[in-house]
Amino acid sequence: MNEPSQAPAVPSTHEQPTANALPVRFTGTGAEYFRIWIVNLLLTLVTLTLYLPFARARRIRYFQNHTLVGDDPLGFHADPWRMFRGYLVVLVLGIAYFVITNFLPHLGWIAVVALMVAWPWLWRASLQFRLRNTSWRGVRFRFHGDLAPAYAVMAPLFLPALALVIATAGMPSNPEEMSPDAAANFMVIFSATMLLTLLLGPWLFMRLKRYQHSGYGFTQQRTHLSGGDGRFYVICIVTALLTALIVAAFSVLMMIPAALAAPIETEVLNYGTETATEGEPSISLLMVMFYGALTAGMYLLVASLAGSYFASRTQNLLWNNTRSQKIQFRSALTWGDLLAVTAVNWLLIVLTLGLYWPWARVRSARVRLNALTVMADGDIAEWTADMPASERGALGDAAGDYMGFDIGL
Numbered sequence: 001m002n003e004p005s006q007a008p009a010v011p012s013t014h015e016q017p018t019a020n021a022l023p024v025r026f027t028g029t030g031a032e033y034f035r036i037w038i039v040n041l042l043l044t045l046v047t048l049t050l051y052l053p054f055a056r057a058r059r060i061r062y063f064q065n066h067t068l069v070g071d072d073p074l075g076f077h078a079d080p081w082r083m084f085r086g087y088l089v090v091l092v093l094g095i096a097y098f099v100i101t102n103f104l105p106h107l108g109w110i111a112v113v114a115l116m117v118a119w120p121w122l123w124r125a126s127l128q129f130r131l132r133n134t135s136w137r138g139v140r141f142r143f144h145g146d147l148a149p150a151y152a153v154m155a156p157l158f159l160p161a162l163a164l165v166i167a168t169a170g171m172p173s174n175p176e177e178m179s180p181d182a183a184a185n186f187m188v189i190f191s192a193t194m195l196l197t198l199l200l201g202p203w204l205f206m207r208l209k210r211y212q213h214s215g216y217g218f219t220q221q222r223t224h225l226s227g228g229d230g231r232f233y234v235i236c237i238v239t240a241l242l243t244a245l246i247v248a249a250f251s252v253l254m255m256i257p258a259a260l261a262a263p264i265e266t267e268v269l270n271y272g273t274e275t276a277t278e279g280e281p282s283i284s285l286l287m288v289m290f291y292g293a294l295t296a297g298m299y300l301l302v303a304s305l306a307g308s309y310f311a312s313r314t315q316n317l318l319w320n321n322t323r324s325q326k327i328q329f330r331s332a333l334t335w336g337d338l339l340a341v342t343a344v345n346w347l348l349i350v351l352t353l354g355l356y357w358p359w360a361r362v363r364s365a366r367v368r369l370n371a372l373t374v375m376a377d378g379d380i381a382e383w384t385a386d387m388p389a390s391e392r393g394a395l396g397d398a399a400g401d402y403m404g405f406d407i408g409l
Helices: 030-046 052-065 080-103 105-132 147-167 180-213 229-271 283-320 335-351 357-369 380-385 399-403
Strands: 019-026 067-069 072-076 134-136 139-143 216-218 327-331 372-377
Touching: 019 357, 030 052, 030 357, 052 067, 052 072, 052 080, 080 105, 105 134, 105 139, 105 147, 147 180, 180 229, 229 283, 283 327, 283 335, 335 357
Parallel strands: none
Antiparallel strands: 019 067, 019 372, 067 072, 072 134, 134 139, 139 216, 327 372
8 A cells, every 4th residue: 555645845934044153252462462552651651642542543453353253353444543633622621621620610510511411422423433443354333322312321420410510519619618507418418419329320330331232233233232230230239249348358457467566566655766776667667568568459359359240240241131133142251260360460460560461451351252152143244245335344424433532432
């Protein structure tokens, strides 16, 4: 008996696109970057910071050219002279703000309002400039964030400063001339403002990052950042607890030698200086050196332990929740990996009086970038082929691109 023939399988028209995993790798070395860093440092000092935009361009180009996504490096195409024009504008604004707030305090509210008006525009222009001048496989990135949301996102950051400026507008410049009631009112306003800023700080940070991560564009893809506010509050709380524990532990360590040395110090004071040998350091000097070493160690431990926890958890939170229709990001940066690199970096920076800084920057970039993977659905070559020729390699015509604003945000 013949078996019934089976119909040939028809390929499904709804097959899921293949996800291409593109690991991110950093190939730079500390020795190579040291040569760039030392020249940048010397020329920046000699030119009284006027070389700074050219130094930034050289640094960014080195790090991006040595960052591989898949097997292809990122490119950086910014004209340093455009960055120099933008730097001059930001420098003039910064000097004007410093002069007004320090020498014309009664006009401080004008400086804050001017900063509120200018800074969101500068921030957005900086993001546009950086991404327009960054490429991968010959295609420039873009930033799609609108200007109005930039003002809405940054407004809460300036309101506390504006409240403080308005509250102190009628107060005398000399604190000794301030009445007790005015001083008490100022302390209440200052404390309330600082507390509110502290409580809303994580929320404000996520607003900034959501605006930033929701505007990245590559070909026809535009990313967005979803969720994460509650988890970021947890990250901030754990970071604060780690910092508090470290400070408390070092405070106890500082109290122990002080208690042990108190009787000896008293005896030295009672007997005078005849018991001290000429050229021999006094107990007070030794205590100051000891406390200085403990304080430096405390700061290094906070930067290493709490700082690496915050940085690793924040990187994973942001990039694991950033995606577009066909692109996802995966960040697997562990606290232990970043802690090991950060602790060694700070120790060697201190021991070499700062000369290890280039190697530290390279090691930090390597551990953070190597933890990233880009997941792309489909053939990326088809995305670039579908783009209009005018969008491939185009710089754009925004004012921020012309002026070359790059404020490092």
